[in-house]
Amino acid sequence: MDTQSLIENYESGKSLPQAFYTDERIFEMDMQHIWQKYWLFAGVTADIPKIGDYFTYKINKDSVIIIRGDDGEILAHYNTCRHRGSLICTKESGTAPKLLCPYHQWVYNKDGSLFKARHMPDDFDKSDFGLHPVHLKVVEGLIFISLAASPPDFEPVIEGFGPFLKPYQLHKAKIAAKKRYVLKTNWKLITENFRECYHCGAAHPEYCKAVIGANLKESAEVYLPEKQADWSAKGLEVKGIDFVDDSFHFAVRYPLRPHFESYSLDGKSVSVPMGEHRDYDAGVLGLVCYPNFWIDAVSDYVWTMRITPVSASRCYVDLSWLVDANAVEGKDYEVDRLVEFWKVTGEQDWELCENNFAGIESSHYQPGPYAPSELDVVKFVDWYIDRLREGTRSVM
Ligand code: FES
Ligand SMILES: [Fe+2]
Structure with a gap:
């Protein structure tokens, strides 16, 4: 079946046909119709705390420079020189008073404007050769970019995520650990x-020990009304956000098992309460923004996940652990203890995801039915297919 027929004939409720997971042509469609159109989580403002701090983020063929400007604002530019196109920043992160192209030394200001171009004629107008800007939004310390000419409306995400995130004071948080x-x-x-x-x-005994209902044998429903009343009284947002129609963000707050203070193997806290939190009773906050953002936050730390596809068969997962701005390593937290819950749980997932892919590559893979408890997967896959249908129909 050709690609367009595969997209048009996809039957909701089943896993996708093999080509959607393995075919590089469909990977390019994913890039074109989703990754170059939607909002991508790039990192956190704590990644670039000082003026001139920058990091680069490569999505398929595009590299983007995300830099802290002279007024402390966060800016994003395409990492391609306006002279002959060289990459300007060749490292993943650094600090630069000006952005210097390594090829012929054109120099750019942090805001992307061209500062200096050697030996160019008198009538050369520098103002015509600033770096191309990239759309950028910062939500409570989370940096999102979009490569689209006109990206989808991000206001619902800002309005939805803002009240959930505010108590964590992420814009002041400290990155305690990172892992790729x-x-x-x-x-x-x-x-x-x-x-x-x-x-x-079956896969996550540690996670199931911390979260009621994760094993699908129990339910958190009995605890929820009481917990929600407690959280609301403390000013914590409790009203979840579900995916509706074409929306691409989601939020939920759910309780940890009684006597669990944090996402940790022994249930005890792993750092001091974060930001405005004064105790260890904020439950778990989960936020999702398609296609590449996920966080889980507990009272004492926030765990962020950024997915970056490299090809149909390969991707990076970049994780960060954030703690309170004033938390001191060795006194308030130990890195090993902070990361161990998601190291254990995440690595169980990565193995499952790699096994899933390897099995899908088989000559005998066939799409199979999602279970009722996989309803949110159905929603994601339907959203994904709709994006390809919308994108490919508009170019036909
Ligand atoms: S390509 Fe950048 S200065 Fe020539
Ligand atoms: Fe999992």
């Missing part, structure tokens, strides 16, 4: 994995 995994899988299989807990009972 390179996975042999398709990016959608990671998103699918993180949208269901059908696999949790």
Whole structure:
């Protein structure tokens, strides 16, 4: 079947046909119709705390420079020189008073304007050769960019995420640890994995110990009204956000098991309460923004996940652990203890995602039915297919 027929004939409720996970042509469609159109989580403002701090983020063929400007604002530019196109920043992160192209030494200001171009004629107008800007939004310390000419409306995400995030004071938070995994899988299989807990009972004993209902044998419903009343009384947002129509963000707050203070193997806290939190009773906050953002936050730390596809069969997962701005390593937290819950749980997931991909590559893979508890996976896959249908129909 040709690609367009595969897209048009997809049957909702089943896993996708093989080509969606393995075919590089469909990967290019994913890039064109989703990754170059939607909002991508790039990092956190704590990644670039000082003026001139920058990091680069590569999405398929585009590299973007995200830099802290002279007034402390966050700016984003395409990392391609306006002279002959060289990459300007060749490292993943650094600090630069000006951005210097390594090829012929054109020099750019942090705001992307061209500062100096050697030996150019008198009538050369520098103002015509600033770096191309990239759309950027900062939500409570989370940096999102979009490569689209006119990106989808991001206001609902800002309005939705803002009240949930405010108590964590992420714009002041400290990055305590970072880790990158390179996975042999398709990016959608990671998103699918993180949208269901059908696999949790068998795969994640540690996670199930911390979260009531993760094993699908219990329910948190009995605890929820009381917990929500407690949280509301403390000013914590409790009203979840579900995916509706074409929306691409989601929020939920749910309780940890009684006597669990944090996402940790022993249930005890791993750092001091973060930001405005005064105790260890904020439950778990989960936020998702398609296609590449996920966080889980507890009272004492925030865990962020950024997915970056490299090809149909490979992607990066970049993780950060954030703690309160004033938390001191060795006194308030130990890195090993802070990261161990998500190191254990995440690595269980990465293995499942790689196995899933390897099995899908088989000559005998066939799309199979999603279980009722995988409803959120169905929603994601339907959203994904709709984006390809919308994109490919508009260019036909
Ligand atoms: S390509 Fe950048 S200065 Fe020539
Ligand atoms: Fe999982």
